Amino acid sequence: MSRPSASRTTRPAAVLGIEGGATRTRAVWLGPEGRVLAELTLGGLNLRLVSGDELEALLRSVAAQGPAPAAVGVGVAGARSAQDRHRIAAVVGRVWAGKPAWVGDDLETALAAAPLGWQGPEVLVLSGTGSCCFGRDEANGRTVKVGGWGQVLGDRGSGYAIGLAALRETLRRRDRTGRWPTLGARLLCGLAMNDPEEWIDWSLRAAKAEIAALAAEVFRAAREGDALARAVIGEAMDELSADALACAHRLAGAQRPVRFVLAGGCLLADPGPGEALARRLRAGRPGSRVVRLETEGAVGAARLAWRLLDPARSRADTPEGGLGSAGGGLPEWLPKPTGLSPTEQRHPASMELDRMPLREAIRLMIAEEEAVVVALESQVPAIEKAIRLAARALREGGRLFYVGAGTSGRLGVLDASECPPTFRAPPDQVQGIIAGGRRALWSAVEGAEDDWAAGMNAVRHRGVRRGDVVLGIAASGRTPFVWGAIEAAREAGATTMLLSFNPRMAFRPGHRPDVWICPETGPEILTGSTRLKAGTATKLVLNMISTLAMVRLGKVAGNLMIDLDPGNRKLRDRAVRIVRELTGAKEEEAVAALEQAGWVVRRALEALGWRRGRRR
Incomplete structure (x- = not known):
């Protein structure tokens, strides 16, 4: 770790910029004139691997080794979702309490670190171990991302893609001509191997970075005139330029000037690939400017922090999503609470559950489960309406989606998964969506239920449309992920429904679901544990909806x-x-x-x- 390079007592007022990457974290203090006053290097910050305590410890270490900043900017690799940003922002708020803060990802900080003076849309073209293009139009705050899908699904034009293509092309050349190309010899030397047969086992175990490291051998071979190496690089730059031009077109249409900012080791460490890419970009979009990113992302994070204090000094307004709450907070269409949800209240009969005789506790839980049936009786009209709407949608070619988080999401996925074997329903006719995705089926995903934007994206990516039905399941009635899904479904013209167990909330005008099923099951025996009565009620309601909708579709004779x-x-x-x-x-x-x-x-x-x- 390197220490800050300036004295604590002589620095003028400063802002702090932090960029966290997989291998290292950089912190930079900028003065009012944009001069670097101090800098610091710490260990890596992989958002998927660090706990909340580890994240806070790292940021407190930064705070302890530099002056108190007037504002803070933090960009972290992989912080793509509102859930990620909210998690970081909460820690930043504790470490630098009361200070304006911007939180985002390393793509935004890289663009902010680009040379000043450009007023139009720009596209970051990143090619290192992986690859990605990220465009932003400062005039309207619009962003577009192309690539960044990892080495199996994407990373076109990256170091990994170049290294893998070099291995494949040398083997293809040997197979088809019987001659071993010079590039193959270079690759063997770089890997300290003697025979290409060794590549088979090695490639099955090699890390992404190991294969990407071979790009350096390809670049050296190309500089010395190796035709195969040049062909590999040319194809990679064709792919990368196609992504960059597509990003520019989606961002700014066909006519507006765009600035391309080249970043990453493949484009900066060796002049050849960057120059080849620049030629393609200028040819594909005449009038464009192409520049190299010479300033580190931590400086970009600090510039974004300065914009919070004095927007007039920036090229344009600060990017959205990172201001203050680092995710825009909760949306205005989320229902307003009018009191504490019954599911969060303490049950008077179980106040001494930890000391209750076992048999008495069993009987209490059975009695409470019996109360679920009584609570559902009052909801028969709403359940009937839900079944009729679902059956009509399925009959007319629509689909039924259950959306939930935690237990609610798992029960939705369970009910959906039973429809194909029970009713020979197509696998996509009844679908379950759970906050946090597939991993959340067996493991809690921190903060997933709070990410309303992820709920909206899930519904959009599943292709929800007019004629579909989306049933949100949320014991509290206010789960942001669920409401993001409901809102996106409403915007798409789908029928919306909500199953909840909290009557103490008020819907915003124009945002009430088409059907609201709300049994008053009351407090849980174990306070807040909605996998109990609320879970039982959820399973019963979903059983009724899917079973009786399928009955109305003619999939049952008698019983x-x-x-x-x-x-x-x-x-x-x-x-x-x-x-x-x-x-x-x-x-x-x-x-x-x-x-x-x-x-x-x-x-x-x-x-x-x-x-x-x-x-x-």
Whole structure:
């Protein structure tokens, strides 16, 4: 770790800029004239790997080694979501209490570090180990991101892509010509290997950075005239320039001048790739400017902090999303609380649960679960409306989406996953969306339920449209992720519903869901643990909606599942019983009909002469 380079007693007023990366964290104090007063280097800041305490310890270490700043800017690699920014902003607020703060990601700080004087839209073109293009139009605050999907799905034109392409092309050249190219020898030397056969096992275990490091060998070979190396770089720059030009077009249309800012080791450490990319960008978008990013991102973070104090000194207004709360806070359409949710209140009968005799505690929990059924009785009209709307949507080609966080989200995913085997429903007809994504099915994802923007994005990315139904599940009724999903669904023209257990909230005008199911199940035996009564009620309501909607679609005869998908022995036995019950066939006849029908129960029934409504 390097120490700050200036005395604490002689510095003028300063702002602090911090950029956290995977391998190191840089802190820079800037004076009023933009001069670096002090700088500091600490360990890496991987937002996915550090706990809240570790993040706070790192930032307090920065605070202890420099002057108290007038404002703070923090850019962290990977801080893409409102959830990430909120998490960082909360820590920044504790460390530098009362100070204006900007929080964002390293793409925004890199653009802020670009040479001053440009007034129009600009695109950061980053190629290091990975790659990404990030555009921002300061005139309207609009941003566009292209790439950044990681080495399996993206990283076009990156060091990783160049290294991998070099390995593949040398092997392809050997396979097709029988000759070992000079580039292959360079790669073997760089890896301290003797034979390309060694690449097979190594490539299966190699880290992304190890493969990306081979780009340096490719660059050296290209400088010495190696045609294969030049071809590899050319193809990589074709890919990267296509992404950069697409980013510019999405950001500023076809006519407006754009400045491209080149960043990352592949474009700055060696002149060849950067010059090749610049030629392509100028040819693809005449009139564009191309500059190199010579200033580190921590300085960009400090510049963004200065803008909080004096916006007039900046090229334009500070980027959104990082001001103060680092995520814009809660949206105005979130319901307003009118009192403490019953699910958060203490239950008078369980105040001494920790000392209660076990049998008495069991009976208390059973009694409370029985109260759930009573609470649901008052919601029959709302549940009926939800079922009718869901059935109509499914009949007309729409889909049903459950959206929730934690237990609510898991129950939604569970109910959705049961529809294909039970009713032979297409896998996308009933879908579950859980805050935090797939990992949240078995592990808590910190802050996921607070990210309303992620809820909106989830619904948009699933392609929710007019004719679909989105049912938000939130015990408190105010989960931001769920409401982000509901709001995005409303904007898309879908039918919106809310299942909650808190009547103490007021909907904003124009934002009340089409259906609100709100059983008053009261306080939980274990205060706030909504996996208990609220969870039971949720499971019952979802059972009713999916089951009775499918009944109305004709997937049930009497109480038998005639669209059952018998994917195992138990279900095949059930299918045989269903066919026998509805047709009177003998067991061997039912089995034969099912086998002939590919174990499609309805088809087997029809082959045996069954028609709906006909009694055997």
